[in-house]
Amino acid sequence: MTVQDTLQDRVAIVTGAAQGIGRATALRLAAEGAVVTCADIRDCAETVALADKEGGRAAAVELDVRRAADWERAVTAVVAEHGRIDLLANVAGVVNLLSPDTVVDLTEDAWQVVIDTDLKGVWLGMRAVIPQMVAGGGGRIVNISSMAALRGLPNLASYSAAKAGVVGLTQQAAFEYAEQGILVNAIAPGTIDTPILAEITDEMREANANAHLIRRLGRPEEIAAMAAYLFREGGFQTGQTVPVDGGWAAKGNF
Template identity: 70%
Template sequence: MPLANTAIVTGAAQGIGRATAERLAADGLHVACADIQDTERTVKSIEAAGGSAEGVTLDIRSARDWSSAVDGLLERHGPIGYLANVAGVVNMISEDSVVGLTEEAWDHVIDTDLKGPWLGMRAVIPGMIDNGGGRIVNISSLAALRGLPNLASYSAAKGGVAALTRQAAFEYADRNILVNAIAPGTIDTPILGDITPEMKQANANSHLIRRLGRPEEIASMVAYFFREGSFLTGLTYAVDGGWSAKGNF
């Protein structure tokens, strides 16, 4: 049975989320562009290119928002075949070391970067089971695989995403639901907007391919997992310009 043609992409207002929404629409899916921010630019870009999309206001930390979003999509378009959990934050509230973290900062990052993907999977998996299957991709991070400075809460959250991905893959593989994660290196997105050119270059130099990644390069891996990766589940795949292959930093 073919999968349903509707995909949810969180964080679709900008960066990796926007690139993913645009790529999936170009591949023929109807894309629900979900974000706490306005996704009108993403939707218009997709429609201008001949694709099908709609904006969905969604705070991924809210179970109520997830329920409302999924129920609305089911009513308008039928079953949901795909979920890309892209939305995430870094700690901008406090220092992000084990000692320097505040509870407020910890809760904000964990609620967004780990609880959010869990709520998303919880919202869509029952319908995927009823419809004969689905594909889910969660965005983890290289910080889940390597120790990196001043990223304690972020590393914990993204490590949790990788672990949750493996567990969900195990739990639902026999229901034709494949669940994978991507661990990006440093990607040139608006989240880097406030750093200096020197810091950007230092991040670029961390990769064997000595540049920053592009959002569309992560989007292409999401598309691969969704459309081609029919014998892949439970992976956390590094799309990191070779960073994880280095013996040192």
């Protein structure tokens, strides 16, 4: 795909689009003129309505990123409707809510839920979409990793492993498909104020905010802005994991 100044009429799939970073990314792409398929295991009707209200073009599809058949169905439908897929944002993710998330106390069931969603889901998405991008002459993919992939953090064993896997998979796919015009990058957010944090205490919220040099939580729209940049201007960037972390990486500790 050549360098472009606009996302007008680009065909995009965004996973996890029912809320949080996924919703913000879908809305940002739609606002910039992309034709966006909002994919989630949850209902994306509200995201689609918000995009439509601002004059964007969006549609919803039910998609469990852990299931290859769901990916095949979604990709087939998008290509049948629009003829191609230009952009993929792999945003859908979960944290472990089933057990403690330390190496010793983590259960196999909890491990599998996180790995299947946060890592296998990214792989299945790329596996389903890349052949369509190759056929269309190129495309761009943005995967959501995490600062937990780059820093040791408490009680995030399965999440850290999955998100580190996303970094490695991003690098490998970028290497493998660059000659086909496909650019693959990842974003490593700091702590972002999404529904995942709804149940944390005020003390935990403050501690997470203070982990950043910019002493606040990030906003989903700030991650969406980086995704839009990579989809739009990032024509000489591939295989990279870009921190959008309020200075957390520079600070160097939790």
